[in-house]
Amino acid sequence: MIASTPEPPYWVVVFTSQRADGGDAEYADTAARMEELAAEQPGFLGIESARSPGGLGITVSYWDSREAVEAWRANAEHLVAQRRGRDEWYVDYAVRVGRVERERRMPRQ
Amino acid sequence: MIASTPEPPYWVVVFTSQRADGGDAEYADTAARMEELAAEQPGFLGIESARSPGGLGITVSYWDSREAVEAWRANAEHLVAQRRGRDEWYVDYAVRVGRVERERRMPRQ
Numbered sequence: 001m002i003a004s005t006p007e008p009p010y011w012v013v014v015f016t017s018q019r020a021d022g023g024d025a026e027y028a029d030t031a032a033r034m035e036e037l038a039a040e041q042p043g044f045l046g047i048e049s050a051r052s053p054g055g056l057g058i059t060v061s062y063w064d065s066r067e068a069v070e071a072w073r074a075n076a077e078h079l080v081a082q083r084r085g086r087d088e089w090y091v092d093y094a095v096r097v098g099r100v101e102r103e104r105r106m107p108r109q
Numbered sequence: 110m111i112a113s114t115p116e117p118p119y120w121v122v123v124f125t126s127q128r129a130d131g132g133d134a135e136y137a138d139t140a141a142r143m144e145e146l147a148a149e150q151p152g153f154l155g156i157e158s159a160r161s162p163g164g165l166g167i168t169v170s171y172w173d174s175r176e177a178v179e180a181w182r183a184n185a186e187h188l189v190a191q192r193r194g195r196d197e198w199y200v201d202y203a204v205r206v207g208r209v210e211r212e213r214r215m216p217r218q
Contacts, residue, residue, distance in 0.1 A: 001127075001164065002125050002126075002127060002165070002202070002203050008205075014123065016157050018111060036193075048125050048165060048167060049165065049167075050159040050165045050166055050167040051161055051182050052159045052160055052211040054160045055159065056157060056158065057159055058159040058169060060169075076158065076162045087218070092215050093214070094114075094211070094214050094215070095214065096117075096121065097211040097212075098117075098210055099207050099210060100207040101175075101206055101207055102205070102206040103206075104203070104205075105202070106195065106199060106201050106203070108115050
């Protein structure tokens, strides 16, 4: 469940969100579909997701270039989901795009 | 609960983890203490955290410089917690450090 990413540098998108009430089934379907669709895009390296019950959700996706990040942002089916997110599913969100410079994985024990 | 961060560039630490069984109370105390301690460090900009029940946890902290990230990593009380994390609390984790180049917040509606 923790993504296996290559040696840095690579790119990261941190999507933090607070859900509005309701629409749980459709939201869950769309979220799963977006993870599946992201994984089909050029330059996709991995994705990690967590949501505290009734609290914050954080989805982190990894990409091999900034161009890959921008292409995913502009994907037609993704744009439709983004609009529904703004209009229906979230009361607040933030998207941050950055360049990963260093990675450390837990040492094998 | 979503951090209010300044105009990029700034730095991000994405800490993704999978908990081992047990030690829940001590772990929760230490996690809360680490959030409190991080917020007292020079260059701290904000923190966001989510954990799916029985699943992945993601904590994202924001810093004004790479030096601030490195100083937090080397903080003495934080080093003690990191060691307990490796030895007791996690079965797997990854830490990724990057430079945030772009941020978008949900438009006010």
